Amino acid sequence: RIVSAMGVALVTGGTSGIGAAFARQLAARGYDIVLVARSSAGLESMASELRALGRTVEILPADLSDRKAVAKVAARLEDPKRPIDMLVNNAGFGLHSAITDPDLSEHDRGFEVMIRAVLVLSGAAARGMMPRGAGAIVNVSSTAGFITMGSYSAMKAWVTSFTERLAVELKGTGVTVTALCPGWVRTEFHDRAGIKKSSIPNAM
Secondary structure (H helix, E strand, O other): OOOOOOEEEEEEOOOOHHHHHHHHHHHHOOEEEEEEEOOHHHHHHHHHHHHOOOOOEEEEEOOOOOHHHHHHHHHHHHOOOOOOOEEEEOOOOOOOOOOOOOOOHHHHHHHHHHHHHHHHHHHHHHHHHHHHOOEEEEEEOOHHHHOOOOHHHHHHHHHHHHHHHHHHHOOOOOEEEEEEOOOOOOOOHHHHHOOOHHHOOOOO
16 A cells, blocks of 8 residues: 555545546545445445555445435544545535425435535534644535526535635634536536436537
């Protein structure tokens, strides 16, 4: 094993799309990785890929729509014996339900994964990092948060606003907080969400 030069990064939704890109890039830069995702098979596959780079990889299966699972990840972030130097809150998914739909289950799950988990895990990471005077929190938001596309846009607008406020709260602590707002990125996200790529303008 190559000794980590950078520290340890925890990435949620780290087995596909932007999360996987973060995991690969951070591993290449010298971070050891804690991977969080729902699929054990996906976690094992990504872990094998990253370990081939000489990195130590810990896998943490967790469905972030489950509050007990979120608490488990939060406890890992605050563990002083195994410090986390960077958190990437990336887990998310597309939402299709109309706001007026009486079935709120999809909205509820989106709230748990893309709002509450971001709130809980960011706070846990900050509490773990502040005593050390260093650390980084990256919350993956979206340019969708600047336009009106239903609940998904509203949730991502919350992520951006929340992240800006947390950055103010942590000013001077040595912990940085960043909101990443990607536009359309070619990943599995749109296929899983049932979004036709042909409907997305070429300019995006």
